Amino acid sequence: MIKNMVNVQTLKGFRDFLPTSSLKRQFVLDTLRKVFISYGFEPLETPALEYEEILTGKYGAEGDKLMYKFTDNGGRKVALKYDQTVPLARVVAQYQNALPLPFKRYQMQNVYRAENTQKGRYREFLQVDIDIVGVYSPLSDAEVIAVLAKSLEKLGFKNFKVLVNDRKVFENLSDRGITDKDIPVVVRTIDKLKKIGKEKVIEELVDNGVDNQKALALIEALESQKPTPKIQEILSALSKMGIDEKLVEFLPTLARGLDYYTGVIFEVEIDGYDVGSIAGGGRYDNLIGIFKGSDVPAVGFAFGFDRLMEAMETLDLFPKDLNSKNILIAFSTSDLEEKALEAANQLRTKGLNTQIFLEDATLEKQLKYADKKQIPFVLIVNEDDFILKNMQSGEQKSVTLGSLPDEL
Amino acid sequence: MIKNMVNVQTLKGFRDFLPTSSLKRQFVLDTLRKVFISYGFEPLETPALEYEEILTGKYGAEGDKLMYKFTDNGGRKVALKYDQTVPLARVVAQYQNALPLPFKRYQMQNVYRAENTQKGRYREFLQVDIDIVGVYSPLSDAEVIAVLAKSLEKLGFKNFKVLVNDRKVFENLSDRGITDKDIPVVVRTIDKLKKIGKEKVIEELVDNGVDNQKALALIEALESQKPTPKIQEILSALSKMGIDEKLVEFLPTLARGLDYYTGVIFEVEIDGYDVGSIAGGGRYDNLIGIFKGSDVPAVGFAFGFDRLMEAMETLDLFPKDLNSKNILIAFSTSDLEEKALEAANQLRTKGLNTQIFLEDATLEKQLKYADKKQIPFVLIVNEDDFILKNMQSGEQKSVTLGSLPDEL
Numbered sequence: 166m167i168k169n170m171v172n173v174q175t176l177k178g179f180r181d182f183l184p185t186s187s188l189k190r191q192f193v194l195d196t197l198r199k200v201f202i203s204y205g206f207e208p209l210e211t212p213a214l215e216y217e218e219i220l221t222g223k224y225g226a227e228g229d230k231l232m233y234k235f236t237d238n239g240g241r242k243v244a245l246k247y248d249q250t251v252p253l254a255r256v257v258a259q260y261q262n263a264l265p266l267p268f269k270r271y272q273m274q275n276v277y278r279a280e281n282t283q284k285g286r287y288r289e290f291l292q293v294d295i296d297i298v299g300v301y302s303p304l305s306d307a308e309v310i311a312v313l314a315k316s317l318e319k320l321g322f323k324n325f326k327v328l329v330n331d332r333k334v335f336e337n338l339s340d341r342g343i344t345d346k347d348i349p350v351v352v353r354t355i356d357k358l359k360k361i362g363k364e365k366v367i368e369e370l371v372d373n374g375v376d377n378q379k380a381l382a383l384i385e386a387l388e389s390q391k392p393t394p395k396i397q398e399i400l401s402a403l404s405k406m407g408i409d410e411k412l413v414e415f416l417p418t419l420a421r422g423l424d425y426y427t428g429v430i431f432e433v434e435i436d437g438y439d440v441g442s443i444a445g446g447g448r449y450d451n452l453i454g455i456f457k458g459s460d461v462p463a464v465g466f467a468f469g470f471d472r473l474m475e476a477m478e479t480l481d482l483f484p485k486d487l488n489s490k491n492i493l494i495a496f497s498t499s500d501l502e503e504k505a506l507e508a509a510n511q512l513r514t515k516g517l518n519t520q521i522f523l524e525d526a527t528l529e530k531q532l533k534y535a536d537k538k539q540i541p542f543v544l545i546v547n548e549d550d551f552i553l554k555n556m557q558s559g560e561q562k563s564v565t566l567g568s569l570p571d572e573l
Numbered sequence: 574m575i576k577n578m579v580n581v582q583t584l585k586g587f588r589d590f591l592p593t594s595s596l597k598r599q600f601v602l603d604t605l606r607k608v609f610i611s612y613g614f615e616p617l618e619t620p621a622l623e624y625e626e627i628l629t630g631k632y633g634a635e636g637d638k639l640m641y642k643f644t645d646n647g648g649r650k651v652a653l654k655y656d657q658t659v660p661l662a663r664v665v666a667q668y669q670n671a672l673p674l675p676f677k678r679y680q681m682q683n684v685y686r687a688e689n690t691q692k693g694r695y696r697e698f699l700q701v702d703i704d705i706v707g708v709y710s711p712l713s714d715a716e717v718i719a720v721l722a723k724s725l726e727k728l729g730f731k732n733f734k735v736l737v738n739d740r741k742v743f744e745n746l747s748d749r750g751i752t753d754k755d756i757p758v759v760v761r762t763i764d765k766l767k768k769i770g771k772e773k774v775i776e777e778l779v780d781n782g783v784d785n786q787k788a789l790a791l792i793e794a795l796e797s798q799k800p801t802p803k804i805q806e807i808l809s810a811l812s813k814m815g816i817d818e819k820l821v822e823f824l825p826t827l828a829r830g831l832d833y834y835t836g837v838i839f840e841v842e843i844d845g846y847d848v849g850s851i852a853g854g855g856r857y858d859n860l861i862g863i864f865k866g867s868d869v870p871a872v873g874f875a876f877g878f879d880r881l882m883e884a885m886e887t888l889d890l891f892p893k894d895l896n897s898k899n900i901l902i903a904f905s906t907s908d909l910e911e912k913a914l915e916a917a918n919q920l921r922t923k924g925l926n927t928q929i930f931l932e933d934a935t936l937e938k939q940l941k942y943a944d945k946k947q948i949p950f951v952l953i954v955n956e957d958d959f960i961l962k963n964m965q966s967g968e969q970k971s972v973t974l975g976s977l978p979d980e981l
Contacts, residue, residue: 171624171626171627171864172626173667173864174624175619175620175623175667176623176649176651179620179622179623181618181619182616182617182618182619183668184617184678187615187616187617187618188615190618191606202926203921203927204927204928205899205901207592207595207596208592209590209591209592210590211589212587212588212697213697214584214641214685216579216580216584218579218580219581233622236643237584237641238641241584245621255581255583258581259581259589260589264591265942265946267931267932269928277621277622279645279646279647288622289620302931302932305932308931402914405911405914405915406917407915407918502712502813506813506814506815507813509814510814510815513611518610518612519612519613520613520677521712521716522675523675523713524675524710524712525710538673
């Protein structure tokens with residue numbers, strides 16, 4: 166064996182997920198999948214690699230810059246998936262007959278961005294999206310918000326709010342003396358109200374050339390803004406859908422990527438996790454039709470999966486028993502092998518995840534392995550009986566196979 | 574809306590999976606995952622993109638040629654994942670403290686190969702691998718074979734066999750007058766025995782310069798070869814593990830990628846599906862240590878996921894009821910909306926996947942949608958009652974919400 170003399174490392178922004186974290190990811194994905202399916206959403210998978218011309222020009226100059234692009238062996242210009250929305254637009258155009266509208270899909274795949282890596286920014290990361298394509302109704306807006314709230318509940322979040330606004334709230338800014346070219350920066354600044362407070366926002370607006378009086382008037386006008394008719398309909402539908410009204414709040418200063426959205430917008434605020442929103446979305450009626458050549462309405466949201474995982478970790482929401490059905494069968498002499506293998510078989514039939522130590526080893530070594538692997542139970546096979554050892558408490562007792570898994 | 578004037582298409586060898594096929598893929602993955610976990614295997618995820626120097630040189634000249642390689646924005650030479658074994662070798666070297674041996678992992682991720690596309694050959698495809706790292710024992714060989722057999726059983730396969738051989742069988746070929754340089758081609762030819770028959774194999778061997786008599790003697794010797802001691806131990810362990818002995822067959826002419834394997838090798842034969850083996854594996858004690866600089870024994874197998882899916886389809890093994898818990902709630906006037914939304918909520922609580930038509934539409938249009946989407950049941954909301962329509966039989970009857978899901 167000659168050692169391969171390379172640096173053993175991953176690329177910056179790319180991650181390995183070892184078993185402990187991969188199991189947690191799987192738990193979250195399984196939970197979300199169940200919620201999505203329960204509302205009639207269907208899975209979609211698209212390739213990691215697409216023709217560059219499909220992807221470029223859709224995410225602005227910044228997006229094009231951050232895209233992984235290269236020329237493949239056949240001379241084709243290709244790019245790695247940047248998000249899941251443009252591929253959805255392609256799918257909607259490409260399979261018009263196979264996919265009757267409304268099309269409600271969820272998608273859970275990795276996307277790739279050549280970001281400057283920093284805390285919480287990765288170059289390969291999982292996106293979890295749901296979208297309803299082909300419907301304009303407030304009912305569809307309400308449904309994606311309901312799915313978001315229900316997802317968070319199922320994951321164990323308790324003190325959270327979905328903040329909701331209508332992009333239409335910003336349409337009359339020019340009536341308030343804001344010139345068209347200033348609207349994006351004004352909206353982006355106002356979006357920070359909840360975070361940095363009124364005073365700082367006004368300061369920033371003035372720095373950006375907005376008259377002090379106008380800035381104050383604008384904020385006061387927004388703050389006293391009543392829910393638009395569409396928002397009223399959405400809130401009413403959410404209540405009929407059984408979503409607790411305390412979970413949804415109209416916030417007229419919420420902005421989010423204004424150029425993209427055309428109607429309702431929303432994001433999530435969680436007590437005890439203030440790094441940023443773990444999910445956000447809205448209505449965007451001008452994007453999904455881009456390849457089809459006709460308007461196709463759409464509303465949906467994306468989880469920032471890494472933030473979601475971080476929030477779950479921060480709030481200690483992962484079930485303690487993700488690993489609880491695991492058991493190691495230990496035996497110390499080869500004449501006990503058959504008994505051990507039979508026991509493993511029986512326990513598996515009963516739904517226990519059962520492994521056996523696969524080479525000759527002392528009992529001590531096997532227990533040490535279970536400890537390192539955080540396997541909660543070891544069943545020691547003796548000639549005359551089985552001893553169940555609880556690895557956390559250290560407690561041991563003689564058991565029969567029949568009494569498992571109840572004894573765990 | 575200006576139509577984006579590009580060809581709406583995917584790259585050759587790259588596929589979209591629309592809901593019907595994505596659901597089936599998910600069913601297979603969930604089933605396999607449960608089996609793997611039940612034997613104590615743990616999930617691992619590694620990046621799609623790695624430093625090129627990690628991946629190149631490990632798959633031979635052919636592999637290097639088929640690898641997707643490019644230079645990223647930061648000038649780093651990178652490559653897309655070619656398989657899951659070299660990344661596993663990297664992980665084993667990189668996280669020696671976090672991953673005590675034995676390390677039993679499963680991995681289900683896409684890999685990328687710039688293959689000539691042809692029937693069943695793709696450039697992006699899912700690999701499903703399990704491996705046991707760090708153990709030499711026949712018990713570990715037997716365990717991966719047991720997991721393979723159990724996986725196939727759980728997926729619904731009935732008439733299949735795991736064909737098993739020991740690479741050691743080919744070690745004494747030079748004693749039989751085969752020169753060292755001829756061994757690879759001789760082994761590859763012999764591997765075809767079951768497929769093309771003895772006569773054709775001898776013909777091919779002679780074409781390759783092997784003396785006719787020697788070729789015949791060689792085949793006869795192999796055919797009468799008894800299981801090696803290691804194979805005997807593996808078969809005995811499999812029987813103790815509760816694997817029906819009819820499911821495992823010693824086949825001394827089985828060869829598989831000889832350069833890579835160092836001990837037991839195996840693949841799957843399925844009655845009614847003869848396109849090729851849907852899974853194969855073996856022991857390879859000289860590869861996983863390549864980055865660590867010391868020998869690390871390993872045994873495992875990979876499913877050819879696309880072939881597995883094709884075999885399931887050919888043998889009609891997908892459950893008919895993958896979709897059976899789905900229901901569409903239809904209503905035709907807006908004053909029934911609240912009743913419909915409440916019903917949807919109740920049914921979801923009962924574990925039914927329930928969707929509601931999200932825009933104003935005639936009952937006819939809603940039924941047509943359910944039909945196109947192959948939603949098996951529609952619950953029509955009336956002022957005074959609910960009508961359950963079985964979309965396949967056309968049968969309709971008045972039901973109460975309380976009687977669902979039993980009525981389905």
